[in-house]
Amino acid sequence: MITLYAKATSNGRKASIMLEETGLPYEVRPMALERKEQKEPWFLEINPNGRIPVIADDDGPDGEAVTVFESGAILMYLAEKSGRFLPGDAAIRARTLEWLFFVSTHLTFDAMQVHWLVRLRDAGKPHPDLEDWQEENARIYGVMDTGLADGPYLAGAQYTIADIAAYPWVYRWEMQGIDLDAFPRLKAWFETVGARDGVIRGLGVPPRDDGL
Ligand SMILES: N[C@@H](CCC(=O)N[C@@H](CS)C(=O)NCC(=O)O)C(=O)O
Structure with missing residues (x-):
């Protein structure tokens, strides 16, 4: 059985969507990020970076238990x-x-900076770098829009872990101040990927209102 340590954030949702898409059996262990549970010693033992998501697979390679941190590595492991x-x-x-x-790298880091600075702005502490990060984030959206010229998915004709990694960040386009209409291929991709059952289920794992 796989245990997913997560919260319904963009990085956490990469792993939960992948688990739902593959149909691999798993259980979720919601993490109390507000209470800094991810910085507790037991968690730092499975991710020294103190962030979610992490998976623990008690039936890993050669039947041995294994843990994996970093959302991209988790996607490759589960693939x-x-x-x-x-x-x-x-x-x-x-x-x-x-x-x-x-x-x-690019989308995750840039969008994460925008989310952080938007939260600061909304808390009444505007940061002068917000517009620069939003501009760079919009450039990244443009790169993805250009990439989608070769097919409906980022890698071309097939839906892959690249789409699963991108979707939870693009899902927050409004918060990022993005005009999705300016990226028509990405908008079509967003609608196609967002209609998948596994994506819809994965977005809700763990539930947003888990109280943690
Ligand atoms: N590079 C990491 C980033 C993980 C990350 O930043 N996770 C955030 C939630 S989206 C987190 O755990 N934040 C809590 C903290 O920084 O303490 C990955 O892709 O897994």
Whole structure:
């Protein structure tokens, strides 16, 4: 059985969507981020970075228990375990990893900065760098929109872990101050991916109102 340590945040949802999409059996252990549970010694033992998501698989490689942190690594681990969403064809696999790393670095970092600075602004502490980060985040959306010229998904014709990594961040486009209409291919992708049952279920794991 896999245990997912998470919260319904953009990075947490990458893992919960993947688990729902693959159908691998799992249980969720909601984490109280507000109470800094992710900084407690027991959690730092499974992720020294003190952040979610983390998965623990008691039936890992060679039947041994394993834990994995970093959402991109979790997506690759679950793709290899399930045999899904990381195509075997070398060319498509290269495209998938290209976009997975692009999303895991550029989109994740830039959008995270925007979220942080928007929260500060909304708390009455505006930060002068917000507009610069929003501009850079919009540039990243433009890169994805351009990439989607080759097919409905980031890697082309097939839905992959690159799409699963990107979706939870694009899901918060309004908060980021993005005009999604300015990125028509990305908007179509957003609607297609957002209609998938596994994505809809994964967005709700753990429930947003888990009280933690
Ligand atoms: N690079 C990490 C980022 C993980 C991350 O930043 N998670 C956030 C939630 S989206 C978190 O745990 N924040 C709590 C904290 O920073 O203490 C990944 O992709 O897994």
